Amino acid sequence: MRHLRMACRATARARHGAGCVGLYAVTMFFLALLWAGKGMAADPQAYVTTIRPTGNADLDAALHASSDLLSLQKTQAVSPFALTGRIHNDYSRLISALESYGYYAGAITIAIADGGASHDGRDPDLPEWMQAIPAGHKAQITITATPGVQFTIGTVSLVPDKGDAAVHLNTDEAAAFGMKPGLPARADSVLGAGATLQTALTEEGYALAHVGTPQAWLRPDTHTLDVAYTVHRGPVVNLGAFDFAGLQRTHPSYIVKRLTIAPGELYQPSRIERARQDIASTGLFSDVQVNHGDTLAPDGTMPLDFSFREGKRHSVGAEGGYSTDLGGRAGVTWSHNNLFGNAERLKLTALITGLGGTAEQGLGYDFYADLMKPDFGSRQQNMSARIEGIRQLLYSYRQTALLARIGIVRHVNRRWNVSFGGQIEQEQIQQMSNDNSYFIVSLPLSANYDGTGVDNPITPATHGVRIGANITPSASLTDGTSFFTIMQATVSTYFDLRHLGLSRPGRSVLAFRGTIGNVEGASTFAIPPDQRLYAGGSATVRGYRYQGVGPQFPNTRYAIGGTSMDAGSFEYRQRILQKFGAVGFIDAGQVTGDHVPFNGTVRVGVGAGARYYTPIGPVRLDVAVPLNRPPRGDKWELYVGLGETF
Structure with a gap:
C-alpha cells in the first residue's frame, strides 16, 4: 500500500494546507520553549474521547482502532502539550482510516470542550487554553468524521515486469484477480487483488510469479482511483529434490513414504502446505517447516527444504474414572514415541479397577502393552498389537485372563474406516462356584462411519450420524469346543435445535443412540460368560449397574448374560454460559437368551447430569435411577468421566 498511501497523503496535504501544518508545528515549538523558560510545570490533563458514528459500522470500527x-x-494522564501532540497526530491517523475505505475527500474535525467553551484541535492556543481547565475537570474531546464521496476504481492496468511479455490473464486468473472499474476503492480490496492474483499464478505452477505493490493515482474530478500492478509470471515449474534437516531419530525413508508430494510433480503451494500439515499431524515433531529459494535448480525445478524439530519421545499420563456400579479405576500410562524411527508408538498402561463398585466383588487390574505402527503397507493403514492381562471380580463372574491381539485399521475415506485382525485369549472364569478354563480364538471385523465432522471423539457432536458395526467369529477350544459369532451394531445421531430457530448453534442438542446385538451358533451356556451379551451401565442403560439388565440366576444378583440385546438412549444437552452444561436423559434396554432381539423384560432408567467444558473435552457427571428395577437391583447410579456418553 506504500504507493497508494503516498498518493493519497499528497492529496490530503494539498487539501489541508502543508504550510498551515508547518506553521502550527513551529508555533508549538516556540510555545514549549517559552513555557519551559518561565519554569512553569504543566499539570496532567485528563480527558474523555467520543467518536461520532458515520453510519458505516466497518468505517466506525476502523476509526476507533486508529485513534x-x-x-x-x-x-x-499527560500534560496539555503532550495531549495537543496526541490530538494533532490523530488527524493523520483518522484521515488514513477514511482513505483506506475509499473516502479520499473526507475530513476530520476534533473539538475540545470544558463546559460551554470549545476549541478546535488545530488552534495554536490549545495548550494554553487547556492549562486553564480547573483541576479535576476532564476535557471532552469529540471527533467528527465526514467521509464525503467514496471513490471507485477507475482504470486497472497490468504492467509486465522488465523483459516480460504483455500480461494476459486466463479466465481463472481474472476471476481470482477480481479488480475492475467501478468497485469501491478500498485499500484492502486493491491490495488483496494483487495478493490473490499472485496466489493464483503460483497455484498454476509459476513458482517465481510476483505481483508488485500497486501504484495508485487519485482522480478527484471523477472521484476515481487508477491502479497499476506490475506482474512477473515466470516459467511453469516442477518440484525438484527434497532436503530434510533436523531428523535425529526419524528415518528419512518414512518421511518420503508419508509425503503426499514428490519430485517431478507440478509446483503448487497449497499441496506443499497440505503435505507439511500432514507430516506435522503425525505427532513426531514439535515443528515442521518447508521453504524454497528464489532461484531454480540448474534443471529448471524448484527444490524444497524441509526442516524438522523432533518432539519428546517419552510421556507419562494418568487415567481415571468412576461409576457406582464398576467403582473407581485409576492408573498410569507411559508412552515411547517413534520407537524404531518410523513413527511407531509403544504404550504401557497399568490400572487398578473395581474400587468400591456395586457390580464388583473386589479389586481387579488391567495391564496392557500397545504397539501401534502407522502407515502399515500404505498411508491409509495402521497396525496395532496388544498383550493384556486382566483380572476382574464381577458379581456375575470372576475372570483372570491373558490375551493377545493384532489388527489392521484401514481409513477408507474421511468418514469411513474398517478394521480386521485376530485375537487369542486364555482365561479362567468362576461363575456360581464353577471354575472353567477357556482358550478362545476370534477374528474381529468392524466398520465405522462418522458423519459428525468432529475430529476428536471427545469433542461433543452437534449434528450428523455415527455408525459402528462389528462381527466376531469365535471358537472356544477348551472344556468342549463351541463355535459362535458375535454381531453388534450401534447408531447415534445428533440434532441441533438451531435448525428450528430455538437456540444458537451448538447450545441445545438432541442426541439419540440405538444398540442391537446378537450371538449365533451356540446356546447361552455353551458360550464363555465374558463373551455373552449384557446391558446396564453408561454404555447401554444408565440407572442399572453393569450387567444389571437381563436374566439373572434365581435369588441372586448374578447376571447370566444372553444371546440377544437391544438398548436405546435419548439425551437433551443444553450449554449454560461458556463452560457449563446440563443434560437430561432416558435409557431403555433388554437382554434375552432366545437369539431374538426385542424380546425380554425392558428396563428403563432416567436421569440428569452436569457438564464442565474444558479444552480437552467435557467433564461428565450423571446420576440415574431405575424406573422398574429388578429384585436386588441398585436404587441409583452415579457416573463420572471425560467426554459425552455417546
Whole structure:
C-alpha cells in the first residue's frame, strides 16, 4: 500500500494546507520553549474521547482502532502539550482510516470542550487554553468524521515486469484477480487483488510469479482511483529434490513414504502446505517447516527444504474414572514415541479397577502393552498389537485372563474406516462356584462411519450420524469346543435445535443412540460368560449397574448374560454460559437368551447430569435411577468421566 498511501497523503496535504501544518508545528515549538523558560510545570490533563458514528459500522470500527486519543485515554494522564501532540497526530491517523475505505475527500474535525467553551484541535492556543481547565475537570474531546464521496476504481492496468511479455490473464486468473472499474476503492480490496492474483499464478505452477505493490493515482474530478500492478509470471515449474534437516531419530525413508508430494510433480503451494500439515499431524515433531529459494535448480525445478524439530519421545499420563456400579479405576500410562524411527508408538498402561463398585466383588487390574505402527503397507493403514492381562471380580463372574491381539485399521475415506485382525485369549472364569478354563480364538471385523465432522471423539457432536458395526467369529477350544459369532451394531445421531430457530448453534442438542446385538451358533451356556451379551451401565442403560439388565440366576444378583440385546438412549444437552452444561436423559434396554432381539423384560432408567467444558473435552457427571428395577437391583447410579456418553 506504500504507493497508494503516498498518493493519497499528497492529496490530503494539498487539501489541508502543508504550510498551515508547518506553521502550527513551529508555533508549538516556540510555545514549549517559552513555557519551559518561565519554569512553569504543566499539570496532567485528563480527558474523555467520543467518536461520532458515520453510519458505516466497518468505517466506525476502523476509526476507533486508529485513534490514539481513544486507545490511550485510560493510561496515565499527560500534560496539555503532550495531549495537543496526541490530538494533532490523530488527524493523520483518522484521515488514513477514511482513505483506506475509499473516502479520499473526507475530513476530520476534533473539538475540545470544558463546559460551554470549545476549541478546535488545530488552534495554536490549545495548550494554553487547556492549562486553564480547573483541576479535576476532564476535557471532552469529540471527533467528527465526514467521509464525503467514496471513490471507485477507475482504470486497472497490468504492467509486465522488465523483459516480460504483455500480461494476459486466463479466465481463472481474472476471476481470482477480481479488480475492475467501478468497485469501491478500498485499500484492502486493491491490495488483496494483487495478493490473490499472485496466489493464483503460483497455484498454476509459476513458482517465481510476483505481483508488485500497486501504484495508485487519485482522480478527484471523477472521484476515481487508477491502479497499476506490475506482474512477473515466470516459467511453469516442477518440484525438484527434497532436503530434510533436523531428523535425529526419524528415518528419512518414512518421511518420503508419508509425503503426499514428490519430485517431478507440478509446483503448487497449497499441496506443499497440505503435505507439511500432514507430516506435522503425525505427532513426531514439535515443528515442521518447508521453504524454497528464489532461484531454480540448474534443471529448471524448484527444490524444497524441509526442516524438522523432533518432539519428546517419552510421556507419562494418568487415567481415571468412576461409576457406582464398576467403582473407581485409576492408573498410569507411559508412552515411547517413534520407537524404531518410523513413527511407531509403544504404550504401557497399568490400572487398578473395581474400587468400591456395586457390580464388583473386589479389586481387579488391567495391564496392557500397545504397539501401534502407522502407515502399515500404505498411508491409509495402521497396525496395532496388544498383550493384556486382566483380572476382574464381577458379581456375575470372576475372570483372570491373558490375551493377545493384532489388527489392521484401514481409513477408507474421511468418514469411513474398517478394521480386521485376530485375537487369542486364555482365561479362567468362576461363575456360581464353577471354575472353567477357556482358550478362545476370534477374528474381529468392524466398520465405522462418522458423519459428525468432529475430529476428536471427545469433542461433543452437534449434528450428523455415527455408525459402528462389528462381527466376531469365535471358537472356544477348551472344556468342549463351541463355535459362535458375535454381531453388534450401534447408531447415534445428533440434532441441533438451531435448525428450528430455538437456540444458537451448538447450545441445545438432541442426541439419540440405538444398540442391537446378537450371538449365533451356540446356546447361552455353551458360550464363555465374558463373551455373552449384557446391558446396564453408561454404555447401554444408565440407572442399572453393569450387567444389571437381563436374566439373572434365581435369588441372586448374578447376571447370566444372553444371546440377544437391544438398548436405546435419548439425551437433551443444553450449554449454560461458556463452560457449563446440563443434560437430561432416558435409557431403555433388554437382554434375552432366545437369539431374538426385542424380546425380554425392558428396563428403563432416567436421569440428569452436569457438564464442565474444558479444552480437552467435557467433564461428565450423571446420576440415574431405575424406573422398574429388578429384585436386588441398585436404587441409583452415579457416573463420572471425560467426554459425552455417546
